[in-house]
Amino acid sequence: MATKAKQRAGEGSRVDGERARAASSAASRVAITGACTYLGQRLIAALERDASCEHIVALDIARPLTARTKTRFVRLDLTHPDADETMAATLEADGITTLCHLAFLGFPSRSGAWAHELEAIGTLYVMNAAAAASVHKVVMSSTTMVYGPYPDNPNYLSEQHPMRGLRASRWVSDKVGAERELARLAKERADIITTSLRFAPVVGPAYKSLITKLLRRAALPRLMGFDPLMQFLHEEDAVAALLLAVRGDHPGPWNIVPEGVLYYSQVLKLGGKLPLPLPRVLAAPATTALWNLELLDMPGRFLDYFRYSFCADGSRAYETMGFSPRYSTRAALESFFAARSSPARAADLSEAS
Amino acid sequence: MTASPVDSPRPGAARSTDPQLGDLTDAPFELFESERDVLSLDIIGEALRRMGQSVGLDELVRIIDEMGAARVREALSRILFQPADRVVDPFGLDVEFYDAVFPLVRWVHDHWFRVESTGLEHIPDAGRALIVANHSGTIPIDGLMVVTTARLNHPSHRRLRALVENFVYHMPWVGALFARGGAVRACQENATALLEADEAVLVFPEGVKGIGKLYKKRYRLQRFGRGGAIKLALSTGAPIVPCAIVGAEEAMPLIGKVSWLARPLGIPYIPVTPLTPLLGPLGLIPFPTKWFIDFGEPIDVTEAGADAVHDRVLVNRLNERVRREVQSLIDRRLAARRSIFFG
Numbered sequence: 001m002a003t004k005a006k007q008r009a010g011e012g013s014r015v016d017g018e019r020a021r022a023a024s025s026a027a028s029r030v031a032i033t034g035a036c037t038y039l040g041q042r043l044i045a046a047l048e049r050d051a052s053c054e055h056i057v058a059l060d061i062a063r064p065l066t067a068r069t070k071t072r073f074v075r076l077d078l079t080h081p082d083a084d085e086t087m088a089a090t091l092e093a094d095g096i097t098t099l100c101h102l103a104f105l106g107f108p109s110r111s112g113a114w115a116h117e118l119e120a121i122g123t124l125y126v127m128n129a130a131a132a133a134s135v136h137k138v139v140m141s142s143t144t145m146v147y148g149p150y151p152d153n154p155n156y157l158s159e160q161h162p163m164r165g166l167r168a169s170r171w172v173s174d175k176v177g178a179e180r181e182l183a184r185l186a187k188e189r190a191d192i193i194t195t196s197l198r199f200a201p202v203v204g205p206a207y208k209s210l211i212t213k214l215l216r217r218a219a220l221p222r223l224m225g226f227d228p229l230m231q232f233l234h235e236e237d238a239v240a241a242l243l244l245a246v247r248g249d250h251p252g253p254w255n256i257v258p259e260g261v262l263y264y265s266q267v268l269k270l271g272g273k274l275p276l277p278l279p280r281v282l283a284a285p286a287t288t289a290l291w292n293l294e295l296l297d298m299p300g301r302f303l304d305y306f307r308y309s310f311c312a313d314g315s316r317a318y319e320t321m322g323f324s325p326r327y328s329t330r331a332a333l334e335s336f337f338a339a340r341s342s343p344a345r346a347a348d349l350s351e352a353s
Numbered sequence: 354m355t356a357s358p359v360d361s362p363r364p365g366a367a368r369s370t371d372p373q374l375g376d377l378t379d380a381p382f383e384l385f386e387s388e389r390d391v392l393s394l395d396i397i398g399e400a401l402r403r404m405g406q407s408v409g410l411d412e413l414v415r416i417i418d419e420m421g422a423a424r425v426r427e428a429l430s431r432i433l434f435q436p437a438d439r440v441v442d443p444f445g446l447d448v449e450f451y452d453a454v455f456p457l458v459r460w461v462h463d464h465w466f467r468v469e470s471t472g473l474e475h476i477p478d479a480g481r482a483l484i485v486a487n488h489s490g491t492i493p494i495d496g497l498m499v500v501t502t503a504r505l506n507h508p509s510h511r512r513l514r515a516l517v518e519n520f521v522y523h524m525p526w527v528g529a530l531f532a533r534g535g536a537v538r539a540c541q542e543n544a545t546a547l548l549e550a551d552e553a554v555l556v557f558p559e560g561v562k563g564i565g566k567l568y569k570k571r572y573r574l575q576r577f578g579r580g581g582a583i584k585l586a587l588s589t590g591a592p593i594v595p596c597a598i599v600g601a602e603e604a605m606p607l608i609g610k611v612s613w614l615a616r617p618l619g620i621p622y623i624p625v626t627p628l629t630p631l632l633g634p635l636g637l638i639p640f641p642t643k644w645f646i647d648f649g650e651p652i653d654v655t656e657a658g659a660d661a662v663h664d665r666v667l668v669n670r671l672n673e674r675v676r677r678e679v680q681s682l683i684d685r686r687l688a689a690r691r692s693i694f695f696g
Contacts (some may be wrong), residue, residue, distance in 0.1 A: 151528075
């Protein structure tokens, strides 16, 4: 009896959800995976204040700090084999129109298999659920690192450039895998708008990732003879771009990058870092050894990102999406280096954007 | 050393005046940010910095200052290291670096090769242009001389952007130096972006085939790639300025190549010149031959329209026309030249 009642209630809410979706094409109902990531919490905070958004579903393994009245928290573990079914049911029940997939790791994991389940397979589940629930739009966060650091990269990589990633780095490969899953959904389901935002490495007072952690160190390795040009996106600009993609329809991949580039040596100077010049033949094994000893969060092959440029061309997002970054690469780094590293507080995340 | 309270923001003023000290005060807090960090690079960096202070590196620098070498040191450090405040253009050109090394390059141009150039007025004063030149001389020094001669002698002293081969960017230091001097890796995307930004771009369509040809094939133009330069001119509407470089072939005659050793180094070949067996790497110092750089009448390909990019036969015909133009500029100069070393 009880289960039947539950089923009926479920059906009822599904019907309600569909009605809500049909009735309010303007008002959005947003679901967010990885709701506890920096971007997820900032997005929830912004949508809580946004009148055009009427309902938010936060999907993660913990409750986001910025959740207020509009937000319903649903516990979801993307590494669970039933994740897609659970998620599809939630999306349908709540009449979700926009799905934001932000559940990606900021750090390479020592448990590669788990990370692969979460990022690559997790994205597969998210796309399955999006297809089953026929959402209007899927927005995914990605990174310009998917293009990979290679000496034959053009100075500015366009969105059409092949995503070569970094084969030896599972962390990067899984992000390329996630992009492939999104592209597959776009190909199979013409009725679903798919957007991928390829952010340049994000820095800022509150954002945490491998890059920000490395840049907080007093000394950084410098590969002798190599000085790539780099882009750094301010966290505020990343949030602004994400909001643009959630509020408007912008299908396809987008490079979200700041204006201006700096040489890596200039980045070190700007932060007052001590450069450790190392020949690459020594640096790679040394880094790998430190990684294996769990003294460093960076596998050796990742050093290639300090060797060759992977700057992306953001003109399409500037011109078509209307994205205008407030911080240049230099300004973003200055803001980052000026702020002391501190754990994120709810108040920081709810700041007006 | 004073410890600042954990919660207070880092004082911005102290940071900009003395970044070294700023980091020393910060370091203890950095170290305990996560347990895993404790034994990592931070400590090594901290130790190295303290060692530097205890052996008196600062003192040494101060003494050099008092000896009156302050200006030399300043200039050197600004050339060798990249100050944080310096602005680089989107392709990495560092104007201050360019101007700092220019006197040296100018000396090579004026006194070593005694470059004579004609027809520089064919490069427009402003706006996009594609300069197509022959490639020779074993190491890509010919591009440097064309850029220098334009900077010195062009009516508006234009800074040309040279597109250089891939392999330069595989090599440590060389790629970084080239990029700061304004050179850009040769590929269709970069060239298009530069031309659309109304730069004057110098290309060598022969590529590695050109600089890597043996002495017996000197001044015989190799195939002009697959017409990439023509497609660029068609799609961006840039006029093509043919350019002939005479003298570079004899500056470093290539009598052989070592490929087996070059491959692991990521370069196309290790050049063997007449002096390499005697002097080793010093054999790579070019002979002081007399150079001529001649620019021809611009060729306007825009009448064909941007759609002509897809007309393969037309692209190949235009490609051949430009190649013949450069070859005839070379032949004319060669016919007039009496001596390799005196012109």
